[in-house]
Amino acid sequence: MKVEQLMEIVEGTLLTPQAPLNREVKGGCGADLMSDVLASIHPDAVLLTGLCNIQVVRTAQMADVRAIVFVRGKTPPPETIKLATEENIPLLSSPFGMFELCGRLYQAGLHSFEAPVLHDDE
């Protein structure tokens, strides 16, 4: 689905007006620990998170995340929005919690991009 469509499903407020909304989101990942995101996420995902600091955007940039949704109406500080704007990553704030957001997006056909932890015997 496109970011635009995702925005409707999560009833999100766009915090980065210039960011592109026509990109394709192929799956989702919900996490508050950035290494968990980096460990499991595939490219072109939407990241649902409660974490608002600048590292969320850095993580998204490294992992080629297409959009970030902040849960429970959280609004990140200006420096987070500024970096996301520079990096062209759309930031959305949704009134819903993580559980409901995952449910809504999964129901709309978005797959999970979260992979289990691989141990040494992978």
Place this chain on the structure above:
Amino acid sequence: MMNNPPHPNARRGRTVTDQDAREISRVEELSYELKVGEVMTANVKSVTAEMKIAGVLEILRQGRISGVPVLDAGGEIIGILSIEDVVRAMERNHLTAPVSEYMSHRLITVSDFDSVVKAIKTFSEYRVGRLPVLNEQGKLTGIITKGDVTRGILNALQKDYKEEELRRYRASHLFEDITSDRTSLILRYEIAAKDYQRGGEASSHIKRALLRLGASPQLARQCGIAIYEAEINLIIHTDNGGVIRVQIEPHRILMQTTDTGPGIANIEQALTPGWSTATQEARNMGFGAGMGLVNIRRCVNRMELDSTPGKGTKLTMEILLRPEERFREEGDPEAE
């Protein structure tokens, strides 16, 4: 902090970001750099004072233009007739009148060597939509409209963009253009301890550099994730920060971080998924999942972790490029 409204300086509902500011100032620069002669429409149609309005109407319609200069027999400009003047004549059912009766005699002109900003100022000062352009000898060389200005600036911006593309192209041929027995590019970054705010900046530069050099998005992502985890480790765990060194060669990427302590007491444990010694401060920032080194190992072909408690840690990460991923070297066949 967390609940700050997102747009404290909202102007017309949105914040002017740094990127906007850069673009706006580039447009401003261009309006000083560009000359009227570069953006004006040359070879303009002109009419004489004796022509009938009806004839001009036809010229405007065919040329899809909104005004023409009026020249005398010697080719000097004596006025300008705009579509508004034609409309006035039409309202009075007076299309057979000569141009001289309806044309504007007030001559506001610009020179072809004036900067575009002069034209913009003249448009707003005299509330006109088009200006005849004269050369140094005072002869008409063209007409400039607001549309010409917009097109001219957009074209110049487009040219800027092409130059950026060209730079990217040149960077991607770096290894081809330089002849040596062994070429490598070394990037070095100093990372401060506990500087969470700037955390990831170096990694972001590294990822971007790789993309510029022509790395595939997958390769850049793989290196980016590994080095980001390593950079965050320097920030969270070291006493005095550390150094990132990335060596890019046509066939491999070698990334290293070194620091001066405290060192890792139990490497075995440090490599266990989920095991972390991160402080509460780091955890609040979203780190300390205990997945950092595990992630790195997954992203690289070889990972070595040397650490001596009290002395420091050296982390080596090597990614060997598959033949199709290699940066092209001098003498490689041109074909992909």
